[in-house]
Amino acid sequence: METFLTHPLGPKMKERAKLDDLVVSTRIRLARNVKDTVFSPVLSKEGERQLCDRLEGRLRGLKGFEYLHMRDYDEVTRQALMEKHLISPAVAANEESAVFLSEDETISVLINEEDHLRIQTLLPGYQVKEAFELANQVDALCAESLSYAFDEQLGYLTTCPSNIGTGLRASVMLHLPGLTLTGRISPILRELRKLGYTIRGRYGEGSDAAGRLFQLSNQRTLGSHESQLLADFMEVTEQVIQAERHAREELIAHRQEELEDRFYRSYGILRYAKLLSSTEAIERLSDLHLASDLGILSDWSPPKFHELIVRLQSGFLQKHFGKTLSTQERDRERATLVRRTLDQGLV
Numbered sequence: 001m002e003t004f005l006t007h008p009l010g011p012k013m014k015e016r017a018k019l020d021d022l023v024v025s026t027r028i029r030l031a032r033n034v035k036d037t038v039f040s041p042v043l044s045k046e047g048e049r050q051l052c053d054r055l056e057g058r059l060r061g062l063k064g065f066e067y068l069h070m071r072d073y074d075e076v077t078r079q080a081l082m083e084k085h086l087i088s089p090a091v092a093a094n095e096e097s098a099v100f101l102s103e104d105e106t107i108s109v110l111i112n113e114e115d116h117l118r119i120q121t122l123l124p125g126y127q128v129k130e131a132f133e134l135a136n137q138v139d140a141l142c143a144e145s146l147s148y149a150f151d152e153q154l155g156y157l158t159t160c161p162s163n164i165g166t167g168l169r170a171s172v173m174l175h176l177p178g179l180t181l182t183g184r185i186s187p188i189l190r191e192l193r194k195l196g197y198t199i200r201g202r203y204g205e206g207s208d209a210a211g212r213l214f215q216l217s218n219q220r221t222l223g224s225h226e227s228q229l230l231a232d233f234m235e236v237t238e239q240v241i242q243a244e245r246h247a248r249e250e251l252i253a254h255r256q257e258e259l260e261d262r263f264y265r266s267y268g269i270l271r272y273a274k275l276l277s278s279t280e281a282i283e284r285l286s287d288l289h290l291a292s293d294l295g296i297l298s299d300w301s302p303p304k305f306h307e308l309i310v311r312l313q314s315g316f317l318q319k320h321f322g323k324t325l326s327t328q329e330r331d332r333e334r335a336t337l338v339r340r341t342l343d344q345g346l347v
């Protein structure tokens, strides 16, 4: 387990990837259930325990994976795994859930989530096809050892009707400061929802879009082939990316002075603040990331932004210091960490 928490980004996530100035990461998840076993909402704690044991036994053959049962880890450790997006908030909250995690941190097979199995692949930047390909391979490997709940007409059977069919959710985490600062984000989000897409904050359902980071994913999973769902999803994502690029051009053309003022204020706060909440830190770092993309500030590459926004989270911070910290202590340590990082890397 400890190897997963030594660095805020896994080996793959540290690599530069397609469109990573705008797209932090791409995630594919497949919802699957085991045949002849009651579904998660009515499964007792004992039932969950048995399912974990059963699936651990069946999937033990997966090479290059580590099996982590949540009851073996404290809350802070589980939170830090969640902050790296390696497990979902639902798994972090349930001691009778588990994950098979690949060594390179790109694949998580979650057990006892909303469905018995959630296969997740996570890649840096914009890599929808690559993440889907990887998820498909893991799905095929799991299917060699398991019988899935599947209906000839409906497809994969899932706990929530919205996932029936392919069980596929494709998602991109987008950094959209241009659309946010020009005020265009709200109508775009409304339109996307009308088109059947879901917009969530950084930790998925129920989380907010701190740092102008938005997760865009498909809502519909039934009635289309996976390739069509993905093609539609990519078309919509690319339109949002275009709109963000236009918004940034407009900001630079008409509001450069105002923008520069904003960036240097954020830089000043990050450079000199004694206490920083995670929300404020992410908002200000988002300004620096945009400034770098627009050529106003140098030496602020996307990996540095992505790494810091994980490193500064409460769970990861406490893991780093090896002890529980009060809110004020966390704010102090966060501010110190940001100051040190800026000392090293930004002029």
Ligand SMILES: Nc1ncnc2c1ncn2[C@@H]1O[C@H](COP(=O)(O)OP(=O)(O)OP(=O)(O)O)[C@@H](O)[C@H]1O
Pocket (backbone or CB within 6 Å): 025, 026, 027, 029, 082, 085, 087, 088, 089, 114, 122, 163, 169, 171, 172, 173, 200, 201, 202, 203, 204, 205, 215
């Ligand atoms: N593109 C992404 N990059 C990184 N993490 C992501 C991405 N999309 C989703 N996640 C993470 O996956 C976890 C689950 O997200 P979310 O609740 O949106 O999806 P889900 O569990 O597949 O959906 P649902 O249960 O509603 O069908 C969250 O921790 C979220 O941060």
